[in-house]
Amino acid sequence: MSLTTESAVGHDELAVLKLLALEGGLEGDVKISCARLAERLDASNQTASRRLQRLESADLLERDTVSDGQWVAITDDGERALHAEYEDYRRIFETDAEVDLEGTVTSGMGEGRHYISLPGYNRQFEERLGYEPFPGTLNVDLREDSVRRRSAVSSLEPVPIDGWEDDDRTYGPAVCYPATISTSDGDTYDGAHTIAPERTHHDEDQLEVIAPDKLRDELGLEDGDHVTVSVGDRE
Ligand SMILES: Cc1cc2nc3c(=O)[nH]c(=O)nc-3n(C[C@H](O)[C@H](O)[C@H](O)COP(=O)(O)O)c2cc1C
Ligand SMILES: Nc1ccn([C@@H]2O[C@H](COP(=O)(O)OP(=O)(O)O)[C@@H](O)[C@H]2O)c(=O)n1
Ligand SMILES: [Mg+2]
Structure with missing residues (x-):
């Protein structure tokens, strides 16, 4: 502030x-x-x-x-x-607490797929998250109170993804946090991560999630569906 x-x-x-x-x-x-x-x-x-x-x-x-x-x-x-x-x-006072963020699934600009697949990032995902992510980011439009609550996530332990460069340009760093996704039907997916790229076209109200699997298929999600993203380690 x-x-x-x-x-x-x-x-x-x-x-x-x-x-x-x-x-x-x-x-x-x-x-x-x-x-x-x-x-x-x-x-x-x-x-x-x-x-x-x-x-x-x-x-x-x-x-x-x-x-x-x-x-x-x-x-x-x-x-x-x-x-x-x-x-x-x-x-x-609440170090390592879990932060529940709520919102609705939405389509983005179709760029997530490109960035997630780049070798400079992919290598780090495998090393630091332990999996090769499905190419893309699941975008969640956060409810207003969750946009505010989002800042509490910074008290958790992040997984840093470094910036890198190839012959043509530089790519920005990003920060990941472990996350579990739950739907209103009661289905859950454990082992996903939120990812916040430093350079992004989205505002704070948009949360991006990556996972080894396509979450839309795993959880039967469509645009407009309500989801809760529980950010933080349960261990
Ligand atoms: C790992 C990762 C790295 C990114 N790095 C950059 C970057 O260096 N420059 C940039 O303009 N956007 C970068 N982006 C952001 C995308 O351009 C875009 O804002 C965001 O991922 C949303 O994509 P979507 O709407 O298709 O889901 C990055 C995204 C991800 C997931
Ligand atoms: N782990 C993931 C990542 C992306 N996705 C979806 O896969 C598609 C490609 O991701 P994207 O980030 O390139 O596309 P948009 O989010 O811009 O629509 C989108 O429909 C995402 O919602 C998913 O279901 N599960
Ligand atoms: Mg996306």
Whole structure:
């Protein structure tokens, strides 16, 4: 997360944002008075007011001042800032946990097949994942809450795939994590991996999965089908 000096939002301001969230600021407007906020922060009214101003200037908070206090609501950016803190704590306390990501199967651009088959990658898959993947990536359109939860995956132990080059061009690195895929019919496939290429045309909302087998055949998947991808080691 970027705590820039420009916006002057630092840990003191985030602590205020957390307090407001605890009072219900994520659900909608909550009414607060600077005096009460100051008391809870063990700071002066002026300090409390300045922190609120900074949060507002950084678009982390919306405010409406009335005669006996103010109504505040945490913005989407504010929620993201708090969520980044939350992920840090998750990383501290939940090492090696499994992260369940949910979404629907989707077709991509038909490029996965090409990249997965390249010898520079294929050699590494055999060595580091222990299998030659089916040529392609199963693309999963992640649900909004799973897009957010995705950052928790970085607390797990990754399998790195190095970048390489041939005579014509360079190929970027990628990061894999062991994964199990489950369908809504209750079928599961163990021994797959998520793969996140550093250079990709997809956004964070798209998860790509590789496996020794064609997952569409193994699990009878079609575009639009719901799947859960459990990322992380079960050992
Ligand atoms: C192992 C691997 C390496 C990749 N390396 C590159 C790369 O070097 N440059 C690039 O533009 N895209 C790279 N891609 C990303 C693909 O261009 C594409 O964004 C992605 O895999 C989606 O393909 P799909 O929509 O056909 O499933 C790589 C993909 C994979 C799976
Ligand atoms: N282990 C895998 C990898 C890809 N696939 C599918 O195989 C096809 C080729 O993969 P791709 O990445 O080149 O294609 P798109 O994901 O771009 O549609 C797609 O239909 C994937 O969904 C699969 O079923 N199982
Ligand atoms: Mg694909």
